[in-house]
Amino acid sequence: MRSVTNSPTPPVDVVLPCLDEAGALPWVLERIPSGWRAIVVDNGSSDGSADLAASLGATVVSEPVRGFGAACHAGLLAATADIVCFCDCDASLDPALLPSLADPVLRGELDLVLGRRRPTTRGAWPPHARLANLELARLVRRRTGLRLHDLGPMRAARRAALLGLELADRRSGYPLEMLVRAADAGWRVAETDVPYAPRTGRSKVTGTWRGTWHAVRDMSAVLRQPAAAPTATQASPLGQVAR
Numbered sequence: 657m658r659s660v661t662n663s664p665t666p667p668v669d670v671v672l673p674c675l676d677e678a679g680a681l682p683w684v685l686e687r688i689p690s691g692w693r694a695i696v697v698d699n700g701s702s703d704g705s706a707d708l709a710a711s712l713g714a715t716v717v718s719e720p721v722r723g724f725g726a727a728c729h730a731g732l733l734a735a736t737a738d739i740v741c742f743c744d745c746d747a748s749l750d751p752a753l754l755p756s757l758a759d760p761v762l763r764g765e766l767d768l769v770l771g772r773r774r775p776t777t778r779g780a781w782p783p784h785a786r787l788a789n790l791e792l793a794r795l796v797r798r799r800t801g802l803r804l805h806d807l808g809p810m811r812a813a814r815r816a817a818l819l820g821l822e823l824a825d826r827r828s829g830y831p832l833e834m835l836v837r838a839a840d841a842g843w844r845v846a847e848t849d850v851p852y853a854p855r856t857g858r859s860k861v862t863g864t865w866r867g868t869w870h871a872v873r874d875m876s877a878v879l880r881q882p883a884a885a886p887t888a889t890q891a892s893p894l895g896q897v898a899r
């Protein structure tokens with residue numbers, strides 16, 4: 657990662673939830689855009705991820721409560737920049753592409769941009785995870801009107817606006833809850849393609865039956881929550897967004 661020392665408040669903070677990602681961290685941090693800050697949220701790693709991330713120049717936040725949402729939210733609370741991005745810390749997604757998500761938010765054209773994962777190889781995305789994700793995208797379309805194809809973890813939005821969503825899920829439902837509440841709040845949401853490569857190391861969520869089961873359970877709970885307000889939001893590819 658490049659130095660951010662002469663920029664006390666970088667324009668963008670990148671939240672990286674991390675559970676035993678020592679194998680992926682060097683590549684991930686090296687790919688953080690110049691001048692941006694990496695916030696690695698360590699969720700009790702036992703492989704030295706926290707020390708490694710710190711030695712590579714990242715801000716390291718420790719979140720003792722396990723869970724993808726707990727880690728993402730701790731990163732959001734630790735962030736100070738106007739724009740916050742989220743990216744998995746497993747080298748499946750390239751942080752160097754984050755400006756393509758953040759730029760429309762920085763320009764004030766969009767409120768939330770998601771990376772639509774496009775697998776680079778057959779092995780990048782297990783079939784059951786891909787299928788579950790497709791079905792989820794369909795449910796989200798029905799629930800919110802957002803025409804998204806994926807609920808990818810790579811995202812960009814304004815920090816204050818994200819905090820205003822008052823997300824409550826701290827496990828696997830967090831990314832879905834963010835989307836549902838953003839839609840209810842009338843946010844302009846769009847997706848843009850990002851390559852999705854086989855992760856480095858072992859999957860903790862969709863690569864295991866237990867992780868997949870938890871994801872389905874947490875996301876179903878989010879979809880059962882009543883809508884906060886009538887929706888008037890639409891999602892479309894970048895550049896063609898309408899509300």
Ligand SMILES: Nc1nc2c(ncn2[C@@H]2O[C@H](COP(=O)(O)OP(=O)(O)O)[C@@H](O)[C@H]2O)c(=O)[nH]1
Nearest residue numbers: 673674675699723724727744745859860861862
């Ligand atoms: N902090 C934290 N991070 C997690 C947890 N589970 C997964 N992660 C991280 O979240 C990201 C996505 O998890 P991953 O295992 O790749 O899930 P998959 O992409 O669905 O296979 C990775 O950066 C993980 O290190 C967790 O319980 N706590």
Ligand SMILES: [Mg+2]
Nearest residue numbers: 744746748855
């Ligand atoms: Mg992954």
